[in-house]
Amino acid sequence: MTFPLSARRLCVLLITAACAALVPAHAAVAHPFGPPSTAKVGADGNRVTLAWLPAEDDWVALGRSVGAFEAPTTAADTSLTGEQKLARSTAVRDYLLAHVGVTQAGRPCAAELAPLERLLAEGARFSFECPERVVDVDVRVGALADLHEAYRTMLTAETPAEPAKALLTAEADTRRLRFDPSATGGTSLVAPAVALVAVLGVLAALLLRRRRYSDVRA
Template sequence: MILIKRALLMAVAAVIIAAQPALAHPFGPPSTARIGADGTRVTLAWLPAEDDWVALGRSVGAFEDPATGTDTTLTGEQKLARSTAVRDYLLARVGVTQAGRPCAAELAPLERLLADGARFSFACAAPVVEVDVRIDALTDVHEAYRTMLTAETPAAPARTLFTASSGAHRLRFDPSAASGVPLAVPAVALVAVLGVLVTFLVRRRRAGAAA
């Protein structure tokens, strides 16, 4: 009887230990994301860890049921990339709105999702200055999942944490940086105009002196 109890305890302990890695990551470092603005367009890349992609794929049914057999001709990354359920999930969980209106979303192919993440492009109605960004991917799988967003185009705030209880934040981009016109262009144009003006004045003075 004692041996049976010990065996049961060991079996329970083994199940708990085996389950811990699957539950640990939501409490580890957050997923990361990058955002930028150019003219009327916002670009955003969501970059979760590999096991987070697995959790997402399992939650939407992108993988086969092991009980019915597993397709070994495709990698897990390929199965995720080809899943319409994954694409629908991402488009539903990541979004940008401007003045209360959704910016049209486009999701790039997911062939290199482990390296490049999910790459979005949002077309807004007006030049992007102030927009509301929503990232609540994976928080439906576990409320401890978070995403740290970093602005690659100057914005306030420069870094923002998205959580289950705070899945949307407002970002204000630097109007000059998000206008689509590099700051160096006006400066170069001004220098060129001044150069032409100086040349004209010098030639005019020389012509007057010669007369």
């Protein structure tokens, strides 16, 4: 059966439109259902450090959402890589500082975001200065979850904490961590205990030696 030329063109246009509608929709929901992003957190004294590392396509989704890849305004901008555009975007930095945070007793810890030049390899590296020595703090990682509810972040404590791991989601993007005081600049009881045992051992040896010396003289 031979279609008229106009009918064949119409069929091609309809099929093309259908494919165009399906492909972006599939791409838009592909990366949220992949492996969760990771966030490594540690504590030392009054400071909390956190490194958030999403996948490369998740960085792309974040950059697009804040306009980091918009048309270049200068000739120099045309030669920038996608990673460089993300690193130089103030909108990306503002987004990260707004969606990642630490609070202590309900008070936010002062946040500092390191330069993002190696964000694909090192992620976004934060430092939070808290009012007091870090023991109990609430850690929030809500980045990407506002773009799609399926995004998740696996939070892992690099210094001893309870819990050692936690999965953060769009519905629960904050988790309270209790860090071991002896591992965050506090006074550990392990070293004094070891020292006490050593001292007792030396004293016992001296007493035993003195007793044997007395027995020999007698």
